[in-house]
Amino acid sequence: MRILIGTNNRAKTKAVITISTMYYPNAEFENKDVPSLVSNQPMSDEETRKGAINRAKHLMLENVDADFGVGLEGGVKEIDGTMYVCNWGALVTKEGKVFSATGAGVPLPYEIADQLKAGAELGPVMDVYTNKNDIRHSEGAIGIFTNGLVSRSAMFEHIMLLLIGQYELSKKLLD
Numbered sequence: 083m084r085i086l087i088g089t090n091n092r093a094k095t096k097a098v099i100t101i102s103t104m105y106y107p108n109a110e111f112e113n114k115d116v117p118s119l120v121s122n123q124p125m126s127d128e129e130t131r132k133g134a135i136n137r138a139k140h141l142m143l144e145n146v147d148a149d150f151g152v153g154l155e156g157g158v159k160e161i162d163g164t165m166y167v168c169n170w171g172a173l174v175t176k177e178g179k180v181f182s183a184t185g186a187g188v189p190l191p192y193e194i195a196d197q198l199k200a201g202a203e204l205g206p207v208m209d210v211y212t213n214k215n216d217i218r219h220s221e222g223a224i225g226i227f228t229n230g231l232v233s234r235s236a237m238f239e240h241i242m243l244l245l246i247g248q249y250e251l252s253k254k255l256l257d
């Protein structure tokens with residue numbers, strides 16, 4: 083099993099490897115920096131989902147050797163005046179089948195939401211807010227606002243389960 087990962091982000095990579103090796107112990111992985119073709123800070127479920135799918139599709143355009151490619155994308159969305167982090171994943175198979183899944187979201191404080199509405203990106207804003215570096219590679223905003231209970235990689239691990247579950251079901255249905 084050969085799996086391509088459409089990012090160099092450490093939290094996303096950890097999630098892909100952790101869940102994939104549970105199901106495919108001999109899996110080989112390769113990270114590739116692929117374009118999401120959406121804005122640096124996606125501002126809706128639609129845009130964030132599209133970013134994940136674009137990343138996964140791009141991986142499989144370039145490399146037909148792999149069994150599947152995974153794209154993971156983080157963004158935000160606003161509901162009734164509250165901004166939430168939102169997260170999407172996509173798995174594209176070598177046959178070109180596309181599976182998608184969404185993950186957990188938590189509300190962001192208004193002071194952070196206001197900065198994003200003014201054009202800032204969540205990653206750097208979270209680093210200033212927490213006085214830490216590269217939060218997006220570790221616990222992420224979701225880790226900070228759940229008091230460490232759900233890290234960014236744990237959240238993406240759940241998305242990976244949803245993706246691999248759909249992929250395995252589709253293979254079973256073909257048998």
Ligand SMILES: O=P(O)(O)OP(=O)(O)OP(=O)(O)OC[C@H]1O[C@@H](n2cnc3c(O)ncnc32)[C@H](O)[C@@H]1O
Pocket residue numbers: 088089090091094118122123124154155156157167203204205206208217218221222223224225234
């Ligand atoms: O290298 P890539 O794969 O692009 O990973 P990223 O974390 O930089 O980028 P995303 O496209 O997933 O997310 C868009 C922006 O939102 C930020 N972001 C999203 N979810 C986050 C989280 O949980 N914590 C901190 N920043 C987050 C992220 O750092 C980007 O600035």
